[in-house]
Amino acid sequence: MFADRLVAATKIHGPLCVGIDPHAGRVPALFGGDTGEGLANWGEAIVECAAGRVAAIKPQVGLFERLGPDGMIALQHVCRAARNAGLLVLADAKRGDIGSTAEGYASAYLASGAPFEADAVTVNPYMGLDTLEPFMRQAETHAKGVIILARTSNPGSADFQTKNMDGAPLYARVVEALAPLIARLKGKSGWSGLMLVAGATGPEEARALRALAPDALFLVPGYGAQGAGAADAMAGFVKGPDGLSGGLVNASRSVTFPTAADEAKSLTDWRTAIKTAIDTAQTDLKSL
Amino acid sequence: MFADRLVAATKIHGPLCVGIDPHAGRVPALFGGDTGEGLANWGEAIVECAAGRVAAIKPQVGLFERLGPDGMIALQHVCRAARNAGLLVLADAKRGDIGSTAEGYASAYLASGAPFEADAVTVNPYMGLDTLEPFMRQAETHAKGVIILARTSNPGSADFQTKNMDGAPLYARVVEALAPLIARLKGKSGWSGLMLVAGATGPEEARALRALAPDALFLVPGYGAQGAGAADAMAGFVKGPDGLSGGLVNASRSVTFPTAADEAKSLTDWRTAIKTAIDTAQTDLKSL
Numbered sequence: 001m002f003a004d005r006l007v008a009a010t011k012i013h014g015p016l017c018v019g020i021d022p023h024a025g026r027v028p029a030l031f032g033g034d035t036g037e038g039l040a041n042w043g044e045a046i047v048e049c050a051a052g053r054v055a056a057i058k059p060q061v062g063l064f065e066r067l068g069p070d071g072m073i074a075l076q077h078v079c080r081a082a083r084n085a086g087l088l089v090l091a092d093a094k095r096g097d098i099g100s101t102a103e104g105y106a107s108a109y110l111a112s113g114a115p116f117e118a119d120a121v122t123v124n125p126y127m128g129l130d131t132l133e134p135f136m137r138q139a140e141t142h143a144k145g146v147i148i149l150a151r152t153s154n155p156g157s158a159d160f161q162t163k164n165m166d167g168a169p170l171y172a173r174v175v176e177a178l179a180p181l182i183a184r185l186k187g188k189s190g191w192s193g194l195m196l197v198a199g200a201t202g203p204e205e206a207r208a209l210r211a212l213a214p215d216a217l218f219l220v221p222g223y224g225a226q227g228a229g230a231a232d233a234m235a236g237f238v239k240g241p242d243g244l245s246g247g248l249v250n251a252s253r254s255v256t257f258p259t260a261a262d263e264a265k266s267l268t269d270w271r272t273a274i275k276t277a278i279d280t281a282q283t284d285l286k287s288l
Numbered sequence: 289m290f291a292d293r294l295v296a297a298t299k300i301h302g303p304l305c306v307g308i309d310p311h312a313g314r315v316p317a318l319f320g321g322d323t324g325e326g327l328a329n330w331g332e333a334i335v336e337c338a339a340g341r342v343a344a345i346k347p348q349v350g351l352f353e354r355l356g357p358d359g360m361i362a363l364q365h366v367c368r369a370a371r372n373a374g375l376l377v378l379a380d381a382k383r384g385d386i387g388s389t390a391e392g393y394a395s396a397y398l399a400s401g402a403p404f405e406a407d408a409v410t411v412n413p414y415m416g417l418d419t420l421e422p423f424m425r426q427a428e429t430h431a432k433g434v435i436i437l438a439r440t441s442n443p444g445s446a447d448f449q450t451k452n453m454d455g456a457p458l459y460a461r462v463v464e465a466l467a468p469l470i471a472r473l474k475g476k477s478g479w480s481g482l483m484l485v486a487g488a489t490g491p492e493e494a495r496a497l498r499a500l501a502p503d504a505l506f507l508v509p510g511y512g513a514q515g516a517g518a519a520d521a522m523a524g525f526v527k528g529p530d531g532l533s534g535g536l537v538n539a540s541r542s543v544t545f546p547t548a549a550d551e552a553k554s555l556t557d558w559r560t561a562i563k564t565a566i567d568t569a570q571t572d573l574k575s576l
Contacts, residue, residue, distance in 0.1 A: 023388050024395075062385050066392035069405020071358045076357060096412060097350050098442040100311050101380075104354035107312075115356020124384060126414040128436060128444020149414060154386040156416020159465055163452045177447055188506050 002119055002145035004216060006088055008189075009055030011242055012054070013285040016235065016279060017090065018050045020078060021060040026257060030267060036070025043078035043266075046256055049274040051085035055281065056119075058219075058250055061093040072116070072222030079116050080212055090147060090248075091118035102134040110138035110146075120145030120195065122219075126173050129181070136181055136194075145185065145193035145217075150175050153199025153207060153222045161242065175212045182216050192216050193230035195247065201233035210236040210246070218247030223281070224254030230284045244288055251281050289475035290407055290433035291505060294376055296477075297343030299530055301521065302574040305378065305507070306338045306566060307455065307540030308366060310349040314481035314545060318555060331366035333555075334544055337562040339373035344407075346507075346538055349381040352556035360404070367404055377434060378507065378536075379563075389421040408433030408468035408483065410507075412460050417469070423570055424469055424482075433473065433505075438463050439497060441487025441510045463500045464559025470504050483507050483535065493522035496525040498534070506535030511569070512542030516574045534576055539569050 022039045031045060034040030043059065050057055057078075064075040075091075082089045093107040108114055109121040123135050125148050135146045151161060151171040161171040168176075178194060184191040198218040200206035209218070223233040230249075238247035260273035307558045310327045319333060320326030331347065340347055345366075351361040363379075383393040396402055397409040411423050413436050423434045439449060439459040451461040456464075466482060472483035484505040488494035498505070511521040518537075525534035548561035 001507050004341030012509075021389070024392070033499050060385075060389050060392075062383070062389035062396075064392075066403075067398045068396065069357045069364060071403075072357045072360050092385075093388075094383070094412075095349075095350065097380075097382050097442065098444075101309070101350035104312070104352075105349035105350075108354045108356065115359075116457065124382075124412045125423035126412050126448060128442060128447035128449070130442055130444030130447075152386065152415050154416060154418055156386075159416035160414060160453075160462065161416070163453055163461065165448075165451050165458065170448065170453065170458065173451065174448065268418075275481050 001143055001185070002139065002185035002193035002218070003185065003191040004189045006055060006145070006217060006248070007191050007245060009088060010245065010248065013053060013055045014282045015237070015244070015247065015249045016054045016278065016285055017058050017248040017250045018046065018054050018255055019058045019250045020046055021058060021252045022063045026121070028270065030270060036067050036074045039067065039071060039074035040077040041063060043074060044081045045271070046274065047078060047081045047087065049271055051087060053160060053275065053278050054087070056074065056088035056090055056212040056248055057082050058092050060252070061091060075114055076220050077226040079118055083117065086270060089118040091116060091121045094122050094124050094149065096124035096131055098127060098131055102131050105132040106138040109134065110142060110144045112142045120147050120193065122147040122149065122197065124149050128189055129177060136184065140192060145195055147197060147219050148174070148178060148195040148287065151199050151205070152197060153201065157199070172212055175209065178213070179253065183188045183215060186215055190215060191246070197221065197235055198247070200236060203232055206236035210238070211247040220249045221249060223249045225253035230288055234285065234288055249285055255281050289473070290481035291473065291475035292428070292481040293407070293478045294343060294433070294505060294536070295475070295479050295482070295533060297376060298533065298536065301341060301343045302570045303525070303535065303537045303575055304342045304566065304570045305344040305346050305538045306334065306517055306543055307346045307348060307538045308544065309540045310351045312354065312374055316558065318558060324355055324362045325466060326367040326462055326554055327355065327359060328361035329350060331362060332369045334562065335366060335369045335375065337559055338566060339375055341563065341566050342375070344376035344378055344527040344536055345370050346378040346380050348380060364404055366433060367406055368417065371405065377406040379404060379409045382410050382412050382437065384412035384416060384419055386419055386505050390419050394422040394426040397484070398423065398432045400430045401404065408435050408481065410435040412437050417465060420469065424472065427473055427481060433483055435483040435485060435507050436462070438484040439487050439493070440485060441489065445487070446494070459502055463497065470501060474503055478503060479534070480504050485509065486524055486535070488524060491520055494524035497528070507511070508535060508537045511537045512539035522573065522576055537573055542567050
């Protein structure tokens with residue numbers, strides 16, 4: 001089960017997930033710059049630095065897709081390199097559609113041998129539970145995970161997600177509706193591979209989300225450059241005999257574009273900068 | 289403005305939009321079957337048949353993406369062929385994300401010279417208005433359109449979209465919140481290029497949606513094989529001196545996989561079958 005693999009890997013390495021977000025104009029010239037080849041080289045180099053240091057990476061699909069088919073080839077290289085290196089791959093695609101189109105997306109990211117094979121993919125729940133079903137079926141067949149957008153942390157999340165739907169915020173209604181799906185992807189660890197994007201705005205909201213879905217692994221955005229500290233990021237995690245568990249905390253800019261990497265004059269300097277940034281973040285998160 | 293181009297084209301041709309949905313295993317061997325090349329050949333052949341007959345085509349991105357980068361190259365070919373043939377292209381990508389990732393998707397589909405350049409792209413509103421802004425900016429800069437999922441017609445749309453949010457269904461709250469965006473993309477025709485996916489379940493709901501957004505062009509799914517008749521599909525359209533206007537009605541299976549096309553022994557027979565199916569649907573819709 002995906003959940004058990006994730007829990008085992010975070011027990012070894014800690015909860016950090018390295019976000020691979022090739023923002024326009026940010027991929028160093030050292031790797032080929034803002035081209036498909038540059039993205040592939042840079043992403044593979046990040047994977048090399050992350051291997052053995054973290055449980056998972058999360059490529060941001062939109063930042064590959066902006067370069068068209070060449071960017072999608074780069075995404076494919078990064079996913080393959082990461083899985084070959086023993087890292088879990090969370091494809092941050094935020095897909096979602098009806099019927100056979102959802103089957104298309106699910107088979108593109110979750111099937112065994114899929115073109116962009118990942119261990120889990122992010123999905124938008126707006127269209128309803130039937131649109132999640134094709135992802136669920138691929139996850140069940142291939143021991144993969146499905147990551148549903150519940151509560152995102154952007155300012156606009158207040159437009160709909162936090163508005164009152166019959167006595168509870170929409171995001172809480174989404175989490176409630178997911179209960180049977182959470183049960184279906186539950187592993188031996190007791191955790192479910194039906195993960196929730198849990199961008200809580202504070203520790204109270206994170207604990208409320210945890211109460212709504214005690215078994216769902218969380219994917220927490222916004223640690224590091226985006227502002228949240230370790231304690232806030234892990235407020236929805238659960239204390240056990242082995243320390244805190246309950247999901248992954250994503251960091252992107254702070255670990256893939258640290259100042260020392262931007263200023264690196266050689267590949268060796270760049271690698272040292274990235275590894276140091278990853279170790280620093282992981283130590284911070286593991287200190288709790 | 290995109291809205292004005294769409295309204296002018298539908299005045300000439302009628303409201304039919306041809307959905308290009310390469311379902312797994314459905315692309316005829318005549319074109320190369322279920323491969324990137326097959327999808328490109330088949331999609332371009334559909335474009336040839338649709339040119340001069342309809343205002344717009346709508347490629348379903350997930351059904352190209354399932355084949356990986358090769359499928360995305362096919363999507364690129366289909367978008368280019370359609371735009372070169374003077375057809376409006378609505379990329380049905382249902383994307384949506386925050387900040388620079390949304391910018392990535394918007395530049396992939398709406399920028400001038402974009403890899404998958406379309407005239408409009410479908411976007412999921414769940415994450416909030418700030419996540420729509422990068423699409424709005426590209427639309428304003430390049431005279432393109434943005435198509436927001438408001439009310440979809442799948443059974444699961446009842447899970448969240450139709451639930452009560454402070455006195456009105458969520459989809460109505462989404463449409464209300466879009467009012468300033470609708471105003472920003474309004475053309476000389478009085479119609480806005482901020483389109484709504486309006487999969488109403490019946491004529492009353494369609495008219496209610498129209499009342500909420502008098503100026504938004506609708507993209508209506510589900511005509512033809514999926515069940516709705518012409519009168520139902522166009523219940524949210526508005527009667528004027530030139531007949532009904534107010535958007536596009538999408539048909540996919542019924543016009544791209546008619547029985548006569550499945551049984552075609554030659555390319556000539558296949559072309560005749562597709563053209564006949566398109567003309568039949570267009571005549572049906574224009575009869576109102």
